[in-house]
Amino acid sequence: MILVALLALVMVTIFVAGIGFGPDPGRAATIPSLDPAKHRYVRHIYTNKAVYAPGARGRLLVTLANPGADDRTVQVVATIHRNTQILDEITNKATIGGSGNVLVDMDFVAPSDGGERGYRVAVTVKDAGGRVLDVAASAIDVQNSPLNARFPRQCWISHWDGKVDAASLIDSQIAWHCNTVQSYASYYRPELAPPPALDSWLSLSNLKVSRSVIRDVIDAAHAANMPVGFFQATGEAYSDWPKQKVRPSLSWGSFRNRCGLTGRCDADDMDQMPQSPDNWRQYGWQADHLDFFDPCNPEWQNFLLTRSIAPMLAQFDYDFWQADTVGAPVQPTFDSKGASLDTVRCLSTFTSGAAKRLKKPAILNNVSGWGMTDAAGKGTQPYLYRETWDFDTPYYPGLNGVIAAIMADMGHRDPRAIVQPGYINRTLAQKCETGARKNGCVVNPPAALLATAMFAIAGSTWMNHPDEGCIMTNVFVEGYHLPCSKALVDGLLSYKAFEVGYQNLLRDGVRDSERPCQMMSGGTGASIGAAGQVYLLGKTMPQFQICHLLNLTGLPSNAWSDLDGTMPAPKAIGPATMKLYYSGAPVRHGRNRLWWASPDHDNGATQLLDYGTGTDQGGNYVSFTLPALNYWDMVVLERDDHSPAS
CATH class of the missing domain: 2.60.40.10 (Immunoglobulins)
Structure with missing residues (x-):
């Protein structure tokens, strides 16, 4: 979802600019288009x-x-x-x-x-x-896995006022190569489902939510073989919950002080977001703030499932619960008796148990990796979901390290897919929305393309498309997002098509390889992912040895989120002579193919490479010349082995 330190900033910009989704009720959604400057027909x-x-x-x-x-x-x-x-x-x-x-x-x-x-x-x-x-x-x-869980690619839908035709909205998401919808901001209250007779209600930010529109979108998604998940948090309530006829008990709360030792806790003592003195009522929102409850408290769990999640799944044909968190508390928290809370201790078991009770899966958001070790090692989530931030993983190599650690946590279990929402150009978007900046208010293409590539190279997928939008540049899905240029939309469509077309070589149990790839001439590259050089990542899976090249040549920083939108385009290189080390039986011409492909070249087509063979202290290798590198190249050696990846 959203982290406490950032949410308050977002609310101010939304209030200043206002939110509009389209002037005409029922208009057709915008289908992302290829750039006429590149594709004439x-x-x-x-x-x-x-x-x-x-x-x-x-x-x-x-x-x-x-x-x-x-x-x-x-x-x-x-x-x-x-x-x-x-x-x-x-x-x-x-x-x-x-x-x-x-x-x-x-x-x-x-x-x-x-x-x-x-x-x-x-x-x-x-x-x-x-x-x-x-x-x-x-x-x-x-695919034929439930929830498309072998290769999930989620996108958000967050506007439910009926101003966009549901069928064309789903077509738009398909064009972005999404295969799963996250139904965001469709809830009535975090702690309560809407009364069944209610035709519409207001979201937290006072956007209309129509019952019929939710149903139309779900029907359109299902017709396109897209599951739809209901976004709802694991431990939140609107700040006016004490005034509701049906309400949770204060004794289940998460408190920011030890008020329980005196026996005089009240709602003002609860952990909340945003922190006082900021509040949302000043923007005309539905609640002043959110109060947090202990997600590990069994009575709270029962209340949430009984009063919120289960009724919502009964009223609408959702396929799963998208169980949100806001990450680790920013301060120590305590229960109603003054004892310290460890709210991460139960997240995986809570959602796994909830799935059994609801008879529908739950996908847990392990924000910044909070509770991910437990979810990966013991949880029953069909796939894993980690909201990744610039402050928890600031650099490109760290994105690969995150996935490597999750794969290690899964151990010998069948590897589960990983989805990662993340945000770029946030500072630029805030300045553009408030009017502090007038020019250059578009998504920065190098940041978008390199991030799309890096998440895919690491073995996950970058969840970054809201509604009809191009890229998430705001932590609040319903809010303002920077537009993309025609050229960038074209590039992103090519990158997403590449990601799907080669998804088995990117996400199908692929792991980091101990066998390196090396750049001998024509450019500077290494496996450390430093700024100013090519990031070389060796990957392996049965029958394939893979080398990814992420071009950071000419970049002053290897930070992926490009908050200010100032990242320059990398300097193209090539031809470059290279070595790719491999395990298994020695390869032979005429039997083992070496090829490369790139979303930046020849529309992602495979292109065979001539190669030489050799052996040195690093082991067996093939040597070859890579013709060109703009942003992302993938080199693949087809090995003979049928053994597990080495």
Whole structure:
């Protein structure tokens, strides 16, 4: 959710600027578009569903634009790839009116060659003579796990006033390659579900929440094979809870002093957010602040599940509870008897037990890693969820270290996927919203692209798309977010398609490798991830040795969040000579392929590399020349082994 130190700043900016979601009720959502400066013909590519079961039928929806004044007939070819292999090719013809647009609806069958996988799709537009006019990339996500838990990619929906058509809103999220919806800010009160007869209510920040809109969005998401989770905290109540007819007991509270030793605790002694003297009533909100209860208190747990979570799941067809926290308390807390509280002690067992009771899964937000060791090692959450901040993990190498530590905590269990919300350009967004800054109020592309790459390289996914928005630049989902340029939207769509198309090589039990990759000439790189050089990360999984290159060349800092939005673009390098060390049997030409792919080059297509072989004190290696590096390259050696990753 949101951390105490930052939330108060956000509230001020929301109040100053106000919130608007669209002028016309029921308008169609904005589908993210490719940049006309890069793609003259292809405007949109997305599938009719977020996820397909192996062998299921699907539709690839391609919007074409005609840059000329005369009608034009073109051939559209969609090629489905699994790494270096071509699995299928679908061809359609279309006529585009002069300066017009046309939707090309292409039927396909989801591959069933390898279970749950990602597949890259290349869409090529040719003229009548076969000349290539445009090429763009998309991807197909094939899973049959409940909640799409093998490769989850969550996005937020936080506006429930009906101003945007639900079906097109889900299409927009699919176009961003989201496959799970987090229903944010749809609750009635943190501690209470809405009365069943209530048609609408106000969110904390006084935005209208319509019961029918929630149902419409859930129905549209389910039709697209997207599960929807209900966001609700594990230990919060509005500050006016003592005045409610149905209310929790003060004795279940979490207190910021030892008032219990005197026997005279009241609600003013409770741990709260934001801390006094700040308050939300001055902005016209529903509550002055939030009061915290001890999430480990069994009576509070029973109250929350009985009065809030279970009724909400009964009133709406949610698929899981998105169990939120605000992270570790910023000060010592105590129970109603004055004893010290350790509120992290039960988070995993509470949500695991709640899932059994609710008969629906719970996904716990381990903010800044709070309670993650327990959740990863003992919890029953279908996948893990860690809200990551610049102050808990400030640098690119730390993002990889976070995932490595979680993988270690999981031990020999089947590895579970990891989702990480995070925020960039926050200071810039605050200045732009309040008017302190007038120019340059857009998301900084280098920060967005490098962060998207780094989260994927580490083995998780960056959750960063709110509603129809591009990138989260505000900790409050309903609030103001910096817009993205057309070029950045294009780049992010390419990066997300790359992430899905190669998701098995990125998230399918991939681990850090002890076998390094090295840059011998053409650039400076190392495994430490220092500013000013290429960050080289070796990864391994059965049958594959992988080297990721994240380009920090020319960057003065290796901090990923780029708060002020001043990060420069890295200096492109290449060609570069390299070594990639590997384990297992020696590789041979004609049997073992070496290839590279990048969302920055050739629309993410695989490109074979010539290589030499050798052995030194580091072990067996292949030597090769990498043609180019802009932001992110992935080099893959196909090994012979069928043993566990080394």
